[in-house]
Amino acid sequence: MQKFGGGCYCGAVRYQIVGPPAWSGHCHCRSCQLALGGAFVTWAKVAVDDFIVTKGEIRFFLKTPGIKRGFCGDCGTTLTYAAENKVEGQNWSADAWFSAATLDDPSIAKPKTHVFVSHQQPWIKFADELPTFPEF
Template identity: 30%
Template sequence: MADQSDSARATGSCLCGAVRFSIHGPMREVVYCHCAMCRRASSHGVAYTACAPESLQVAERRKLKWYRSSPNARRGFCKDCGSQLFWESAHAAQISVSAGSLDQPTGLRSGKHKHLEYVPDYERQVEP
């Protein structure tokens, strides 16, 4: 965990504000994931930045709930409002943070889209 005296690079929260967090270190560009699991968990695709786990400081953990979505990953969300906040691989040296949960301005840039083979058919329709 980062020292509380460190200046936060970013702050964020869930929709109801029960889970607040800060990031005290570098963040990756925003990556968009369209895999079936992210689509089902969010009702569409997701947009995540990432940081080192020790850079993430969660101010209130009582409302933060973790769901093991596969043998290799877990997802953190607010147990009150259901906001998706985090995604963590069992094998990565970073934790993904929902870009939409961050307070503005973030200073982040958009990056790549992953798992485009899972983009739903309604998104592929061409407007007349």
């Protein structure tokens, strides 16, 4: 299986995924906007066993109960997202979610949807014809 690398802005944290992402999508929720300082973030996921930190250590921030956001402690780059709870029958702990933009080649994470468009900023206009959902 092919392996892909990624990491933070300063290079202190590096990771490797096995195979291309199983899913990727744009999240417009207000929590992601505030945490990343942008109008939306593109998340991708692989099986938890297929995400390996190869250099440094991911630090975590917990604000919302059951949500862990991982970042580089040196440069602050957001790297990961983890939800401890199950959402509509999906066990989120079985997957490793990471910011697609942190891949060395982000083009391998082809977004399939826009989620939380109920929080979408009014100055964002979609031109990609991907499906949209008010929540996840």
